[in-house]
Amino acid sequence: MRKRPQPAFGVIAFFATAFGLGLYFAFAAVQGDYGLFRRAEVELEAARLTSELAALETEIARYENLTRRLSDDHLDLDLLDERARDVLGLMRADEIVIR
Template identity: 50%
Template sequence: MTKPPALGATVYFMILATLGLYFTFAAVQGDYGVFQQVQIRAQTEQLEQERDRLQAQLDDIQNLTRRLSTQYLDLDLLDQQARDILGYTRPDEIVIR
């Protein structure tokens, strides 16, 4: 006749199984788990794209600012801005609205 396992051994293995399940769950779902790492990578890529877009906008604004500065005056850009903002026209032009 076989003897049933001792109660202490059963409790010991239940505790080990519970700890194993806990650590497995933490490795997958926890704050530093696999799913969180994937989410962090996706968010990093999204933020890098946003950074690149904003850097391109900043470069455009800096270029326009430099072209309107006293060191480098772009007459075509100055003419365009005067027309757009102030509504200036040349005497020989016809304005159609």
């Protein structure tokens, strides 16, 4: 009977190291700081911040409109009356207030 030659220890160590490094890099590509899961989190946060930015831009446009309507160049008397009633609690003499 003939004995089969055993593989050298160096070859086994090389493939074990290569396999271990492959697993490590695959894990890092999925779970790491720059991995797939982190990228998905960043994309979701970017979408949330984009929608928040759109809401804030709408609110800014509304306030710019109100400010322009109360400026010296373009005074909106209805808006001025509304703000005086709301902030100062003013009312006309011919009005009845129901609470």
